[in-house]
Amino acid sequence: MSNTKSKVALVTGGAKRIGQAIALSLAAQGYSIALHYHTSKAPAEKTAEAIKNLNVDCQIFPADLTDLKSTQNFIKRVFTHYSKIDVLINNASLFRPSTLKKGDLKQFENDMAVHVRVPFLLISQFAKRYKAGNIINILDTRISDEKAPRFSYLLAKKALAELTTMAALELAPAIRVNGIAPGLILAPEGEKPNYLLRLTQRVPLKKKGELRHITQSIEFLLNNDFLTGQIIYVDGGEHLI
Ligand SMILES: NC(=O)c1ccc[n+]([C@@H]2O[C@H](COP(=O)([O-])OP(=O)(O)OC[C@H]3O[C@@H](n4cnc5c(N)ncnc54)[C@H](OP(=O)(O)O)[C@@H]3O)[C@@H](O)[C@H]2O)c1
Incomplete structure (x- = not known):
């Protein structure tokens, strides 16, 4: 078991993109990082190196979070490794199209697993073990919509908002639990660079968000100890339309 003196933050899906930015930002604030990844081994190792260059520890934990055994194994390993985890960021996500009519049960189960079952299991382990801490769930501005080209993704994110x-x-008063609902920050992998530019036309602030808008909001939630049960829409006002 690691008895690291610095505070520890666990970030799921932290090898690249928004999860990586969150992990690097927390590391820059002095947190040791438990970095979960699934397929992005090389980016996870690179991120871990960058974190260690900030003079804090980083351990990487691979797991397929659609798979219950792999999830349970990951949870056991990470909670055994650290005597205390101070911050849990539920960031990992699947972003696949699905419709209710098509009724793809596998996609539904995978979405529910990654966005609901895993946060449920991690949060309950966190609460069982620790008498203090912070949990931040990464949602999506579309949780306030009813229409979605990604039906089971959105249904699962709505459930994560309720969770x-x-x-x-x-968990109050011991543990604070908050959410961040990003809008247009990064185009889905494989999309063309102008993908977001077109979509920003519908955003009241007429621009996309930057990674720093997410990390600033996380820092704010962690530092403000009178906040719990809040969902911050980091979306340029998109949830208003
Ligand atoms: N991008 C945006 O503008 C935007 C907008 C709204 C909401 N969000 C939310 O913000 C968060 C981060 O967004 P993002 O675009 O950076 O996310 P992303 O790239 O779609 O996914 C983050 C990570 O989730 C991991 N993941 C996917 N399937 C997994 C599985 N079966 N098991 C374990 N891990 C799995 C992947 O890890 P590996 O790479 O290691 O496989 C991936 O790197 C997500 O929760 C997303 O829903 C993002």
């Missing part, structure tokens, strides 16, 4: 507020109440 956020219900957990906030059950």
Whole structure:
């Protein structure tokens, strides 16, 4: 078991993109990082190196979070490795199209696993073990919409938003639980660079967000100890339309 003196943050899906930015930002604030990844081994190792260059520890933990055994094994390994985890960021995500009519059960189960089952299991382990700490769930501005080209993704993110507020109440006053609902920050992998530019036309602030808008919001939530059960829409006002 690691008895690292610095505070520890666990970030799921932290090898690249938004998860990587969150991990690097927390590391820059002095947190040791438990970095989960699934397929992005090389980016995870590179991120871990960058974190270690900030003079904090980083351990990497691979797991397929659609798979229950792999998830349970990951949870056991990470909670055994650290005597205390101070911050949990549920960031890992699947972003696949699905419709209710098509009724793809596998996609539904995978979305529910990554966005609901894993946060549920991690949050309950966190709450069982620790008497203090912070949990931040990464949602999506579209949780306030009813129409979605990614039906089971959105349904799962809506459930994660409910988990956020219900957990906030059950776990207070020991643990604070909040959410961040990003809008247009990064185009999905494989999309053309102008993908987001077109979509920004519908955003009230007429621009896309930057990674720093997410990391600033996380820092704010961690530092403000009168906040729990909040969902911050980091979306240029997109949730208003
Ligand atoms: N990008 C945006 O503008 C935007 C907008 C709204 C909401 N969000 C939310 O913000 C968060 C980060 O967004 P993002 O675009 O950076 O996310 P992303 O790239 O779609 O996914 C983040 C990570 O999730 C991991 N993941 C996917 N399937 C997995 C599985 N079966 N098991 C374990 N891990 C798995 C992947 O890890 P590996 O690479 O290691 O496989 C991936 O790097 C997500 O929760 C997303 O829903 C993002």
